[in-house]
Amino acid sequence: MTSFGFLLFGALLVHANIKEIHGLPVESLTDDDVIGQLTARLPGDDVIDRLTAGSPGNGVSGQLAVSTDRGGRPDFVCRGYGSRPDQYDCQRFYQCVPGRRPFHFTCPGHLHYDPRLRVCNWPWALRPQCVSQQQPDQTCGVPAVRSTLTGSHRIVGGEEAPPGSWPWMVSLQHPEFGHGCGGALISEDWVVSAAHCFDNIDWRSLYAVVGEHSLSELDGNEQAIPIAELIQNDFSLMNQSTWGNDIALLRLAAPATLNRRVAPVCLPDSGLALPEGTMCVVVGWGNTVEPTGPSDIAASDVLQEAEVPIVATARCDDMLPYDVTTQVCAGKDEGGTDACQGDSGGPLMCEAADGHWFLYGVTSFGQGCARPMTPGAYVSVPAMKDWIMQTIRDNSAT
Incomplete structure (x- = not known):
């Protein structure tokens, strides 16, 4: 958001x-x-x-x-x-x-x-x-700990994700202000997030924290890695026609150490379009209730998870006061389940038939949080797949 x-x-x-x-x-x-x-x-x-x-x-x-x-x-x-x-x-x-x-x-x-x-x-x-260049004993999209989602879990309202169930989840943190946005690890060197997260802030001061679960307590699994490079697509908050490009790639200053609590998520096929009603998952440390003002912060200390259905883009475009024809949407018609402020940049992920999780969307924006007939809008990773791959090839160390 x-x-x-x-x-x-x-x-x-x-x-x-x-x-x-x-x-x-x-x-x-x-x-x-x-x-x-x-x-x-x-x-x-x-x-x-x-x-x-x-x-x-x-x-x-x-x-x-x-x-x-x-x-x-x-x-x-x-x-x-x-x-x-x-x-x-x-x-x-x-x-x-x-x-x-x-x-x-x-x-x-x-x-x-x-x-x-x-x-x-x-x-x-x-x-x-291939995006990643890991050793052959590593794989993408396979958590060591399975989530226990039953369909009632949500970020707004709060439901804790089992520690380690989403090992590609990244917390982008400022040394003074703490957690600001989410991200998704797609290889040991690269993180996907939302471009709007870096408006009015010096990205060089941020750390990508992997292996995180509780923002207030350390359990020894955390790795705080500086960001070496920020690469954005054609995006501006002031230009709504570019909101479909609300995506950023972060090259880490040092590779993440992959283990049971830190692993990359898979990337989908270019052009993949999931049918309406497909159940996917969004996670983050964002607000657990919709804020009423800038000082109304109710962020979660522990990672939250939500199960949300995909909404057809044409129907979503009718429900939101924005042009979302280049995005993907997810949310329940009755509301009550959604990403919120602080979840921006985090993954909307779906499970393939073989059990691997893939990154389908990047949490971008919405009209409030968890309102009825108001789904959240996510950057379409299938639409951005070619840009992601080419950017990584052009900016990886040789």
């Missing part, structure tokens, strides 16, 4: 202690395309098979069992999986796991072996399409 208060898996492949095993990753997939071909040459026996796409939908998968005896018992099993059937999939991988008996994993010299996942990382694969 207007006031200051994406994993590089690449293509993965495992090499076992046999003469040869290799994969041929492809750049795009449809439901019946080949994910890749695994060729295993074993002493006295050649086995050649291929991984094909699984059931229709966004997920593709396949499996190849390789045997070393005439009984057909598998010596190891190789599985291929991709969460999206296109070249932007940052999570496609091949992984081999022991079958009948354990064996030793080795990697070709150009691949990195991760003993915890037992995978070999091809680090340069798909890099132009």
Whole structure:
């Protein structure tokens, strides 16, 4: 609300202690395309098979069992999986796991072996399409602690989020004034927030605090990181036609240490449009009641969460006294659940079918807080996806 208060898996492949095993990753997939071909040459026996796409939908998968005896018992099993059937999939991988008996994993010299996942990382694969460049044991949009939302939780009115349930949540804090706006961690180096959060304030004085839960108590999970660079799109509070660009990218002065309490959220497909009624979640430390004046502050000390339905843009445009045709909207017709002052810049996030959470909107503005027939307006991350990706590529250290 207007006031200051994406994993590089690449293509993965495992090499076992046999003469040869290799994969041929492809750049795009449809439901019946080949994910890749695994060729295993074993002493006295050649086995050649291929991984094909699984059931229709966004997920593709396949499996190849390789045997070393005439009984057909598998010596190891190789599985291929991709969460999206296109070249932007940052999570496609091949992984081999022991079958009948354990064996030793080795990697070709150009691949990195991760003993915890037992995978070999091809680090340069798909890099132009992926936001983050994390180690292969990190993933986006998967909290270590699950939220317990039941549909009645809200930020206005107050309902505490379980600590660690939204590990990409960022509190933008001033050393003197404290929390001002929210943000979302999309990689260890980058945070997405709202551009209006930085009007009339020196962003160089702010810290991006990750791992935060209570603003008044430290629990040892917090990381306060200075901001090295602020990049905004074409936005001005004085020009309503630019409000759809109320987004900012913050490059951190040092990478966040990723762990169970700090992890990035996924980014959606460019142009994604969720149907009306899709339930998503907004979180923040903002006001728990609508303020009646500048001094009426009722911010939450602990992170709050709210479940809100997506509202069709055309219907939202009729309900709000602003042009929101380039934004996304969310809120209940009866009101009572909404983001509020201090929640600006925070994430509107939705859960994909595979359980990963993705950033669908950035909390931007609204008419009051939690009023009936008055949904909140959020910057559309799908509409800004290309700008986000290009900006990160242009401003990342080489």
